[in-house]
Amino acid sequence: MNLAWKEIKKNKTKFIILGSIIFLVSFLTFIISGLSNGLSQDNAALIKDLPEGQFYMNADADATYNLSRIDASMQDKAMNGQKDAAALSIQMGFVNDADDKQHSIAFVTSTDSKLFESVEKGEIVLDRSLEDKGLKVGDTLTNNQFSGEFTVKAFVDQKKYSHAPVAYINMENYKEIYRVNEMQLVFVPGKEKALEIEGLQSFSNKDFLNTIPSYSAEQMSLNMIVWFLVVISGMLFAIFFYMMNVQKIGLYGILKAIGVKTSSLFGMMWSQMIVITLIALTFSVALSQGFTMIAPAGMPFSLTLQTTVQLSIVFIIIGFIGATLSGIQIKKVEPLQAIQQGEV
Amino acid sequence: MTVFTIDEVKKTFTNGEIDEQVLKGINLSLQEGEITALVGASGSGKSTILTIAAGLQRASDGRVLFEGKNMTDMNQEQIRKIRASEFGFVFQSAHLVPFLTVEEQLMLMLDVSETTMKKKEQKAEVAKILKLVEMNHRSKAYPASLSGGEKQRVAIARAIIHKPKMLFADEPTASLDSKRSKDVMLLIRDLTKTLNITTLMVTHDEEMLSYADHVITMKDGLILQS
Structure with a gap:
């Protein structure tokens, strides 16, 4: 007999309250996770969208790419025979449009590679967010350190760095603007182990992201909130089921006295936890996915179904652990004690 | 025929450093289809012997035999199966x-x-037993809407629906008024006779003793009179 479902049906209010709490906590977690991912994309989509590989920067740069300068011989050593490898530089800057309106951007330049936009001298490829600000293909842009003009060649989707839209420019133009001859970084795609190159330090994509000022601090704070919420939801499960179990000690005792197995009582509690969690998660997944469609355009929000499903699985596991810990009382219940306590 | 035997059963409770022996060697045989009533003052040990017999707690010493099988040698799962x-x-x-x-x-x-x-x-059996306890008209009711007497009738129906060999009743009429108590006792007597169930009952209500085949009086953990 499905005791779990019958109890839920008879005590709807109690279970709706628990379900609502789980719904609210999980919804909040999904939204914060969406914001965290959104900010992460806004901060480093340029790097995050690259395949797994190794970044190299000068060993003397103290893991700060801005200080890194890789000379031609080192660059050749790092890129030698590596398919799709690229030497690149990233610098924050700005361009002015025809109305002399200034736009903050992150200049990116690289050697020929399919991983980065290939741009001719005097051309510029921009992140699409600048199209929303009124720039169009064919527009002319200037920079006070550049003698010439840039013509907007195209827009690309979701290419951000340090919360600024990326602007791909030709290496010669870059060298003129920043008065440098060396590139800051070499990127070698592939899952192979990093090569040991004298004078260069290697970083995985993840390690490189953490060298970006503000990225790790921002992500750590947001991820901490997400995991706090997950732990809190586990505690909520434990506390709620503990309170329900305390109320039902007498009932469990009587059921044990008439011969119900302890494992059946645990099964009853687990079924209730699974049913309530699945219903609550269905609502919060649907609502959070709906929110991704209506989130304001300027809001850095990115919540994939994969992330929501992963977090949902974590919620179910945490809920299961919370409910099980609170259920230890069920194992301890003595039928005799329950009988002597009177009516349940 | 003897269905249930309690052989030199003793029970000692430890309270701090003090050991209190509440059963001091009880011997009892229950015959098939008969009602045995245990009576005695509070603290005489009657409820303790009933719960030990029912497998709800262990004896400190002695044997409890159900159909010749020694329950004191059984593990919790084996006892649960018998209870069920x-x-x-x-x-x-x-x-x-x-x-x-x-x-x-x-x-x-x-x-x-x-x-x-x-x-x-199963549904047919449930309907039959509910008719037997005159509760068939309330089959869809929840406990909260039943009177005390009705609840106890349902409890009796639940106790016999699976055709048990033994029925343990711990003061089954204590929460009922005298009319309802008589009705419940009549019901227990009729059902045990009809279904050939062996019943061990604890009561402190002397009026209920007339429904028992045997009355055993206990005092201070011993059988005083049988």
Whole structure:
């Protein structure tokens, strides 16, 4: 007999309250996770969208790419025979449009590679967010350190760095603007182990992201909130089921006295936890996915179904652990004690 | 025929550093289809002997034999199986499951006893037993809407639905008025005779003793009179 479902049906209010709490906590977690991912994309989509590989920067740069300068011989050593490898530089800057309106951007330049936009001298490829600000293909842009003009060649989707839209420019133009001859970084795609190159330090994509000022601090704070919420939801499960179990000690005792197995009582509690969690998660997944469609355009929000499903699985596991810990009382219940306590 | 034997059963409770012996060597034989009533003052040990016999707690010493099998040598799971399939319980309070209807309380007991009956047969059996205890008209009611007497009738129906060999009743009329107490005792007597169930009952109500085949008086952990 499905005791779990019958109890839920008879005590709807109690279970709706628990379900609502789980719904609210999980919804909040999904939204914060969406914001965290959104900010992460806004901060480093340029790097995050690259395949797994190794970044190299000068060993003397103290893991700060801005200080890194890789000379031609080192660059050749790092890129030698590596398919799709690229030497690149990233610098924050700005361009002015025809109305002399200034736009903050992150200049990116690289050697020929399919991983980065290939741009001719005097051309510029921009992140699409600048199209929303009124720039169009064919527009002319200037920079006070550049003698010439840039013509907007195209827009690309979701290419951000340090919360600024990326602007791909030709290496010669870059060298003129920043008065440098060396590139800051070499990127070698592939899952192979990093090569040991004298004078260069290697970083995985993840390690490189953490060298970006503000990225790790921002992500750590947001991820901490997400995991706090997950732990809190586990505690909520434990506390709620503990309170329900305390109320039902007498009932469990009587059921044990008439011969119900302890494992059946645990099964009853687990079924209730699974049913309530699945219903609550269905609502919060649907609502959070709906929110991704209506989130304001300027809001850095990115919540994939994969992330929501992963977090949902974590919620179910945490809920299961919370409910099980609170259920230890069920194992301890003595039928005799329950009988002597009177009516349940 | 002897169905149940209690042989030199002793029970000692430890309270801090003090050991209190509440049963001092009880011997008892229960015959098939008969009602045995245990009476005595509070603290005489009558409820303790009933709960030991019912497998709800262990004896400190002695043997409890059900159909020749020594329950004191059994593990918890073996005792649970006997409780589920061979024993029925009626407590002072009805102790019904609050979120199950009258009909479902009985279906649950059939489930617990691992009956081989099919669902249709189970429903027919439930209807038959509810008619027997005159509760068929309340089969869809929840415990909260039943009177004290009705609850106890359902508790009795639950205790016998799986055709147990033994029925343990711990002051089954204590929470009822005198008219309802008589009705319940008549019901227990009729059912045990009809279904050939061996009953061990604890009561302090002398009026109820007339329904028993044997009356055993206990005092200070010993059988005073049988």
